[in-house]
Amino acid sequence: ITLVLGGPGSGKGTQSTRLATEFGMAHLSTGELLRQQVASGTELGGQIEGLISRGRLVPDPIVVGVLQAAVKDIVRAGNAGKGILLDGFPRTLAQAKLFEECVGAPRTVVFFDAPPEMLRARLGARGRGDDTEAVIEERLRLHAVETPSVVEFYRQGGVLAGTRAT
Template identity: 45%
Template sequence: MRAMIIGPQGAGKGTQATRICGELGIPHISTGDLFRANIAGGTELGKLAQSYTDAGKLVPDDVTQAMVADRLAQPDTDNGFLLDGFPRNLKQAEWLSTLLAERGTPIERVLLLTAPDEVLMERMLARGRADDTEEAIQQRLDIYHAETLPLVEYYGDRVVQIDGVGEVDDVHDRIAAALDGTGPDPQPATTDAVGG
């Protein structure tokens, strides 16, 4: 299974991705983990990424893409993978499609984890992190709606929309049913049905 999970911050992507990957026996490829591993390992890409983060700047797409390409070339991805946190925008999605087409390993399924903005706001404020102010959270949600949600249209019928509200086990059961085809017919994913 070659899949990706997308959704706003606070939707529970990381938690669900870890469980799915454990059950399917495929690697969970998170861009956050890739950054940390490359920086900790002192790789050239890690040093480059660190230079941007130290300056308070966003790491450019080409650096992130190089890390993703390197990770997808590892042998443990031969039987599949789950991308988490990448692609974040259409430009990255187009790059990824080209890379995977060259290898004959296109994305098969896109899991769209959804929750209303007010639920996400409550969850993130409850974490109590210093950078989780209402203003900062709203800004991140606005960026998600503007840049990441267009991926729903880009991936079309490969997208399965999963309600991310509820207990962790319940959400996981919805994902498992969607992946093995035993759940109800998936809702057609639309950009206006994902909170806002």
């Protein structure tokens, strides 16, 4: 498993798609999986929608449960190829630890580091319905608070690779 981390708008999704294709890996986007839950119209999807629409993080057990099911589906179907690349996860240290308990430790973690001004501009330009100014600011605030401990966790674990956007 390879994890791709970075702030909202840092290019995780774009680059993960390219990396997964180039290296023959299955690609899971945490954001896409959560949006699929919302689109499903289930009670869980409604809970997730309420949180995402306010820029809040979805509770760890829900996110890890959704990811765990998706990883199992890929492995069960024999579609893991040369591995699984997860983008947009984990966002908190608690998620990182819970994921390792439930699924396993990643082989590699890639971190896209970008300044808040760049992220703000990219998010404002992409035109998604949930990218209101208030939601963007909340997402950037959460990223600034939560990401340093996640990055340090993987740096100490010896699996972190990073790149700085300019």
